[in-house]
Amino acid sequence: MQYFQSPFEQEDAVQEAFAHVYAHLDAVDPLRAESIPGWVVTTSRNRMLDLARQKRPGSTTVELTEEVGGEEDARGPEAVVSEELKGVLARFEEKLKPAYRSYFRAVFIEGRDWEEARVALKLSRLRTKYLKSVLLKLLQRHGPLLEILGRGRPS
Amino acid sequence: MSGHVIGLIDEVLTGRVLSADSDAEFRAHLRSCDACRAHYDQSLNLLRLTGGGRAPGELERLTIRAVRLVKPTAPPSVWPWKSVLAGTFALAAVLITVVAWPRAQIGVVLQAGKGLVVDGVAANKDTVILEGALVTTDKEDSAVLLRDEQHKRGVLLRGNTTVRLVSMDEVELVSGRVRLQVKDPKESLVVRTTSAGAPAGGNESLRVVQDTAGVFIVEQKPASTLVAVHQGRVVVRSASTSVELNEGQEAELTPNGGLSVARPVAGNSLIEDRGDGTVWGAILRFLRQLLDVITKALAGD
Numbered sequence: 001m002q003y004f005q006s007p008f009e010q011e012d013a014v015q016e017a018f019a020h021v022y023a024h025l026d027a028v029d030p031l032r033a034e035s036i037p038g039w040v041v042t043t044s045r046n047r048m049l050d051l052a053r054q055k056r057p058g059s060t061t062v063e064l065t066e067e068v069g070g071e072e073d074a075r076g077p078e079a080v081v082s083e084e085l086k087g088v089l090a091r092f093e094e095k096l097k098p099a100y101r102s103y104f105r106a107v108f109i110e111g112r113d114w115e116e117a118r119v120a121l122k123l124s125r126l127r128t129k130y131l132k133s134v135l136l137k138l139l140q141r142h143g144p145l146l147e148i149l150g151r152g153r154p155s
Numbered sequence: 156m157s158g159h160v161i162g163l164i165d166e167v168l169t170g171r172v173l174s175a176d177s178d179a180e181f182r183a184h185l186r187s188c189d190a191c192r193a194h195y196d197q198s199l200n201l202l203r204l205t206g207g208g209r210a211p212g213e214l215e216r217l218t219i220r221a222v223r224l225v226k227p228t229a230p231p232s233v234w235p236w237k238s239v240l241a242g243t244f245a246l247a248a249v250l251i252t253v254v255a256w257p258r259a260q261i262g263v264v265l266q267a268g269k270g271l272v273v274d275g276v277a278a279n280k281d282t283v284i285l286e287g288a289l290v291t292t293d294k295e296d297s298a299v300l301l302r303d304e305q306h307k308r309g310v311l312l313r314g315n316t317t318v319r320l321v322s323m324d325e326v327e328l329v330s331g332r333v334r335l336q337v338k339d340p341k342e343s344l345v346v347r348t349t350s351a352g353a354p355a356g357g358n359e360s361l362r363v364v365q366d367t368a369g370v371f372i373v374e375q376k377p378a379s380t381l382v383a384v385h386q387g388r389v390v391v392r393s394a395s396t397s398v399e400l401n402e403g404q405e406a407e408l409t410p411n412g413g414l415s416v417a418r419p420v421a422g423n424s425l426i427e428d429r430g431d432g433t434v435w436g437a438i439l440r441f442l443r444q445l446l447d448v449i450t451k452a453l454a455g456d
């Protein structure tokens with residue numbers, strides 16, 4: 001993950017690495033389980049290095065294995081979860097219409113999956129499609145959240 | 156895919172499942188379009204931020220994509236009528252069975268692999284096992300704990316295994332491989348296997364009796380049945396002969412009914428962490444490990 005800063009690039013690289021592992025399964029003896037995890041890790045890491053070099057031709061392996069920026073920057077947005085964020089989310093929730101609030105609470109406060117929350121609240125798929133769209137758009141426009149996100153993102 | 160796909164990005168990040176072709180097209184567009192990629196990154200970061208480190212549904216989304224990569228399948232239909240129909244039939248079957256034939260509880264599911272079925276119904280951890288239950292695993296392993304007031308027995312079912320748990324003291328292996336563990340035997344544990352192709356409860360081909368503490372495995376192979384002892388001692392009986400196996404020994408029953416003599420176990424007879432022997436099983440294990448790595452990485456560990 002440390003080779004790529006963009007979440008999309010990270011996902012793409014994992015997918016490429018997985019496809020590479022799958023394409024080279026002939027080299028593996030499924031009965032020798034003890035060697036498999038090491039092989040997967042090494043192969044995946046090498047593939048990610050290849051991809052990183054393709055994206056940034058001038059970089060070297062050493063540079064790529066170092067975190068870009070300081071420790072604070074390398075922590076990513078997930079590390080910024082704090083009292084401040086909880087407060088922002090609470091105020092965001094308060095401003096929501098009751099119809100949106102229960103779904104928001106189920107997913108973002110109680111930590112349920114989208115589908116799990118839909119089932120728990122007995123909502124139709126069409127209704128949840130609309131709710132998801134509205135909630136995401138509201139979140140994307142919520143200034144305090146964007147501010148926290150901006151502070152937490154790697155430079 | 157032309158133009159920006161902001162709406163589609165939001166839908167994908169909030170749980171929409173694209174077909175394999177559409178997903179490939181979608182990702183190709185993101186690679187080439189800076190604006191859409193920036194929106195994808197920002198939305199995902201926002202969802203991760205508000206979701207406490209991982210965006211809601213993120214792991215499921217990555218899992219579906221990775222599985223499709225190696226095993227393409229159609230996206231789930233909007234109205235899962237097949238599942239509803241199957242569920243209704245299964246429920247009816249369970250109700251009829253329970254009402255018409257009450258059975259004693261002999262254990263619980265300790266660890267449920269994906270696709271574990273007990274008496275025709277999908278089972279989870281802590282599902283109750285009744286006397287005579289037919290338990291089937293799919294690709295993944297599962298574990299069952301047989302217990303009563305006096306003793307406990309562990310049964311590890313490998314992938315693609317079917318067993319009938321006749322009672323606390325009797326297990327019938329229909330197909331696949333089981334590993335049985337007994338800590339403090341009060342009664343003998345018997346494992347029966349049936350002839351290849353015979354229905355459950357059919358002609359018995361092999362009987363394994365364990366009356367000491369220990370661990371042993373029984374595996375139905377295409378052309379033979381293998382019994383190997385990890386700890387303790389068992390007695391293996393076929394129609395014509397019997398053999399006693401001690402720790403580190405194995406014996407094999409051939410299709411003509413002949414039972415081999417006790418011999419030292421082969422290299423991998425007792426190794427359980429070897430997948431189901433298929434490449435697909437190995438892939439699933441890779442996938443789990445990869446997803447664990449991804450999850451930890453996303454959580455910032």
